[in-house]
Amino acid sequence: MSPPPSTPRTPFRPPLLSLLGPWLALAGCALPAPEAGTLLRSGPSPVAEALFQVRARHTDLVPVRVVFPSDEQGRPVQGAPLPALVFLHGGLVPPEDYLWLAEALAARGFVVALPSHPLGLALSAPDNGHFTRALLTSPPEGSLLQGLVDPARIAVAGHSLGGVVSTSLALDGGFAALALLASFPNPSDEGRLSSLPVPSLSLAGELDCSAPLSRVRDEASRLPSPSVFVVLQGVTHYQFTVSDRQDVQAGCPAATPLAEAHARTTEVLSRFLRAALSGQGTGADDLRQVPGTEVTAR
Amino acid sequence: MRALVLTGALLLAPVASAEAPLLTARSRVDSAHLSLLAGPHGVGLGFLLPRPALPDVRPSAFGGELFVLPGTGVLEVRGSAQWRLTSGEGAFSASAQLGLTALGVVRGPADVGLGPHVGLFAGFGGPRLEGFLGAQAGTEAFLRTGGPRFPLRGLLGVRGRLGALGLALTARAGVDLEPTLSPTWRGDVVLALGWYGVAPTVETTAASAPPRP
Numbered sequence: 001m002s003p004p005p006s007t008p009r010t011p012f013r014p015p016l017l018s019l020l021g022p023w024l025a026l027a028g029c030a031l032p033a034p035e036a037g038t039l040l041r042s043g044p045s046p047v048a049e050a051l052f053q054v055r056a057r058h059t060d061l062v063p064v065r066v067v068f069p070s071d072e073q074g075r076p077v078q079g080a081p082l083p084a085l086v087f088l089h090g091g092l093v094p095p096e097d098y099l100w101l102a103e104a105l106a107a108r109g110f111v112v113a114l115p116s117h118p119l120g121l122a123l124s125a126p127d128n129g130h131f132t133r134a135l136l137t138s139p140p141e142g143s144l145l146q147g148l149v150d151p152a153r154i155a156v157a158g159h160s161l162g163g164v165v166s167t168s169l170a171l172d173g174g175f176a177a178l179a180l181l182a183s184f185p186n187p188s189d190e191g192r193l194s195s196l197p198v199p200s201l202s203l204a205g206e207l208d209c210s211a212p213l214s215r216v217r218d219e220a221s222r223l224p225s226p227s228v229f230v231v232l233q234g235v236t237h238y239q240f241t242v243s244d245r246q247d248v249q250a251g252c253p254a255a256t257p258l259a260e261a262h263a264r265t266t267e268v269l270s271r272f273l274r275a276a277l278s279g280q281g282t283g284a285d286d287l288r289q290v291p292g293t294e295v296t297a298r
Numbered sequence: 299m300r301a302l303v304l305t306g307a308l309l310l311a312p313v314a315s316a317e318a319p320l321l322t323a324r325s326r327v328d329s330a331h332l333s334l335l336a337g338p339h340g341v342g343l344g345f346l347l348p349r350p351a352l353p354d355v356r357p358s359a360f361g362g363e364l365f366v367l368p369g370t371g372v373l374e375v376r377g378s379a380q381w382r383l384t385s386g387e388g389a390f391s392a393s394a395q396l397g398l399t400a401l402g403v404v405r406g407p408a409d410v411g412l413g414p415h416v417g418l419f420a421g422f423g424g425p426r427l428e429g430f431l432g433a434q435a436g437t438e439a440f441l442r443t444g445g446p447r448f449p450l451r452g453l454l455g456v457r458g459r460l461g462a463l464g465l466a467l468t469a470r471a472g473v474d475l476e477p478t479l480s481p482t483w484r485g486d487v488v489l490a491l492g493w494y495g496v497a498p499t500v501e502t503t504a505a506s507a508p509p510r511p
Contacts, residue, residue, distance in 0.1 A: 030405070031406035053406075055405075055406050055407065057447070057474065057479065057482055058401070058409065058411060058445065058447060059367075059372045059401060059403060060370060061370045061371070123483075124483045125480075125482050126480040127479045127480050
C-alpha cells in the first residue's frame with residue numbers, strides 16, 4: 001500500500017475562527033441553577049442561601065440572592081409550595097444588608113429573593129423586581145427553586161428607595177401584596193395608586209430622619225384599602241438594614257436597640273405577609289399584638 | 299461634588315452594563331488604525347479604514363468592532379460608515395455615523411440581536427489632540443426575547459495621538475427605552491489604544507486632500 005500523496009500544507013486560520021473564539025470561550029457557561037444552598041442558620045428552622053442570575057433586558061444579568069427554608073444540608077424543605085417575597089434594597093444599600101430580615105422570614109416559612117440593581121439604585125433598573133418574580137415562577141430546570149414557590153403567593157417589598165420602586169411593581173401586577181419599609185409610593189404613580197389591587201403595609205420608624213414619619217404617614221394615607229400603617233416606636237431609618245451606624249453618624253440616634261428593632265420588623269412583616277398572602281386582608285388585629293407598635297388600619 | 303461622585307459611580311459601576319449603539323465616536327475622520335478596547339464591562343478589537351478624501355467619495359470611512367462582555371456573556375459586533383460633515387481644515391470638526399450592531403448572548407439561553415445605529419459627533423482640536431462630544435441612538439431587536447430596544451446615549455471624550463500610537467477615552471451615559479419596560483439607565487467608559495502602523499500615514503482630512511475643482 002502506497003502512502004497517500006502528500007499535499008503541501010499551508011497554515012490556514014479562517015478569520016471566522018478568530019471571531020468564534022470568544023463565542024466558544026463563553027458558550028457552555030449556563031446560568032447558575034443550584035440544587036442546594038449555603039446554610040445560613042441551623043437548628044430547629046434551618047435556612048440556606050443560593051445565588052442565581054437572571055437574564056434580563058436581552059443582554060443583562062441580574063444577580064439574585066434567594067434565602068429559603070432548608071434542611072441541614074441546605075436543600076429546600078419538602079412540602080407544599082411556599083409563599084415568597086421579592087425584596088428591593090434601599091438606595092446605595094447592598095442587598096446583603098437585608099440578609100438578617102430574609103433569614104428571619106425564611107425561618108418563618110417564606111422564600112425571600114433579593115435582586116441587585118446597577119449603581120445600588122433600584123430606580124436605575126426598576127424591572128429587576130419583575131425579572132426576579134419570573135425567576136421564582138419559572139426557575140431554571142433542576143434548580144432548588146423548582147416547585148418551591150407558590151406563584152399566586154408572591155409579595156413585593158422594599159426599604160426606602162426600594163419601596164418606591166416596589167409600589168410601581170405592585171401596580172404593574174403579578175404580586176399579591178405590597179410592603180413599604182420606611183418608604184412611600186413613587187410620585188409618578190399617584191394617578192394609578194388608587195387602583196392598587198393588593199393589600200398593603202406601610203411600616204415606618206418613629207425616629208426616621210431620612211423618610212420622616214410625617215411624610216410616610218401622609219403618603220400611606222393614599223394607599224387604597226385594605227391597607228395598614230404601622231409605626232415602630234423608637235426606630236430609625238437604617239435600623240431596617242443590618243446596622244444603624246449611618247443614623248448614628250448623621251446624629252439621628254435610635255431609642256430602640258437594633259436587635260429589638262429587627263425583631264419587631266420581622267414580626268410585623270411576617271404577620272402581614274401571612275395574612276395578605278392567604279387572602280385575609282392586612283392582619284391588622286394580629287399586628288396590634290406586636291409590642292412597641294402603633295397600628296392604623298383602613 | 300455629589301454629582302461628580304454619582305457620575306463617577308454611573309460610569310464605573312461594574313453591573314451597569316452598557317451595550318450599543320457604538321463604542322467608538324469620531325468627530326474627525328482619522329487615519330487607518332487598529333484599536334484595542336477596554337472598559338469596566340469587557341474588552342474588544344476595532345479598526346478604521348478611511349477612504350480617499352475626494353469630494354465624490356462617500357462615505358469617508360468604514361469602521362468595525364468586536365466587543366466581548368465576559369460578565370454578562372454577550373458579544374457585540376459593530377460596523378459603521380462615517381461621513382465627514384466639515385472640511386476638517388479648522389479646529390472644529392463634525393461627522394455622522396450609520397451602522398449595524400449585532401449582539402450574541404452566549405450564556406444561558408442563546409439569543410441574537412440586530413439593529414441599526416446612528417451617531418452625530420462634534421470635536422475641537424486636531425489630528426494629534428482632540429476633545430469631542432456626541433449623541434448616539436439605535437434600535438435593536440432580538441430573535442428569542444424580542445424587543446425592540448432603543449438605546450440613547452450622550453458621550454464625551456478625548457483622543458490623542460503620538461506617532462504610531464493613539465489613545466482615546468470615551469465616557470457615555472444614557473438610557474435604554476423599551477415599550478414594555480421601565481427606562482433603564484446606562485453608563486460606561488472605554489479606553490481605546492490605537493495602532494497606526496509603522497508606515498507613514500496620510501492624514502485624511504480635507505486639508506491634505508487634493509485641491510477641489
